[in-house]
Amino acid sequence: MGRHSCCYKQKLRKGLWSPEEDEKLLRHITMYGHGCWSSVPKLAGLQRCGKSCRLRWINYLRPDLKRGAFSQQEESLIIELHAVLGNRWSQIAAQLPGRTDNEIKNLWNSCIKKKLRQKGIDPNTHKPLSAAENIEKPNSPMTIKNNEKVSAESQAEKSSKTILPVDQRNLFGVSSCSNITTTPSPTHEFFLDSFITSHDSSTTGCRPNSDLAAGYFSFQPLNYEPNIGLSVNPNTTLCFNPDSRSSEMMSDQFNSDMMLPTIFPSISSPILQTPIHIKPLSHNDPSAVLPFGAQNWEATSSFSSNNGSSSSVDLQSNGSFFENNTYSWPGDTDCGKSNKQAQIHSNAEDAKWSQYLESTTPFLLGTTIQNPTLEPMLSEMKPEKHLITTDGSGNSFWLQNQNQQQTYAKDFQTLAMAFGQTFN
């Protein structure tokens, strides 16, 4: 298959995205959701292929992205996850809210690899370099560079083929259910043993990841608590279990006051794709410096089912997410940007968002925000032409037909289950 069909079309732009293109894509997805990616560029008025739009959205425009420098805890987690998952960046990213696989991949290739080598650890095998070197047969035709590549591939292959108890495979979102066996490296065994001793592995058969609503995983080497509060759910890009306590690892980012700063189900319903979408007017404004959900706000996402009833879910934040510099535009690690660079980035973001906000009307489909700071801004929002349904409280919904309504109802139930809430 290879090249995406839309890429064959002529006059498609490539390369870096301009602020105008970002604006178009952001506005389109905010208003309508992405739906079929291949139709997005046409509908959004972009000379890009759908694939490029999708990538741009996932890696840059998505509102739940954390951005900023990686914390030491995040780096540690990436290393530990890589030891188990290999180069499965998407699965690693699933354990790091607000981070993309691309971001993690870049960090790994540009920074973590080097750090590990400096510490005498083979980044591919996670073993001491001397041991890793001994494993390789003498007279191997591999060059060092080639060896690195092959080693990485074999590592990923190993981790993908290692027999995992099904529950544990699901725990990491490993979808493959094939029973191919290879000898796991000691690193794998170490972690797998940890899982085996920590979790019930009696279940047979492949269960969907949604069974993991309780969300847990354990990394004994880092003294991570079992109930970390993160789970991989097929319907949610980010799923935070508010009932579970933050682990030591995540405590500085998800302290006990935080609750669902951003929920972004990866489902196709537009109403759910933009449940909470707030962009500060300026990073210079302390009250608006945090991109999404970092202020004291209360969001109420509502929907109407096809039988006319309406439901809602209250998503509250006490404003502690990102506090204590846990969300930092300036880099705070040696892997992060310098303050100067981050400031430049921040200013660029400012300019881009200011331009966006000046030229567009934001939309919060089916979402109302109750916050003294945000209300004035949100009060300016106008419902779009597709918002054809309203409830008694004035909320409007983009519900074009009964099928959509049913889908929304279903999606919301999924969302509710992920948060342990029920709707009446």
Added chain:
DNA sequence: AATAGAAACAACCGCAAACGT
């Protein structure tokens, strides 16, 4: 100040799985 190399970041490419018909 100019330049080269390194680092960081963004985006593309190709493949394969998933999905729809």
Added chain:
DNA sequence: CACGTTTGCGGTTGTTTCTAT
């Protein structure tokens, strides 16, 4: 079940920015 399309992933490359000389 076959086939075409779409989506997601991981590897790789290109570009920008930073830093040392």
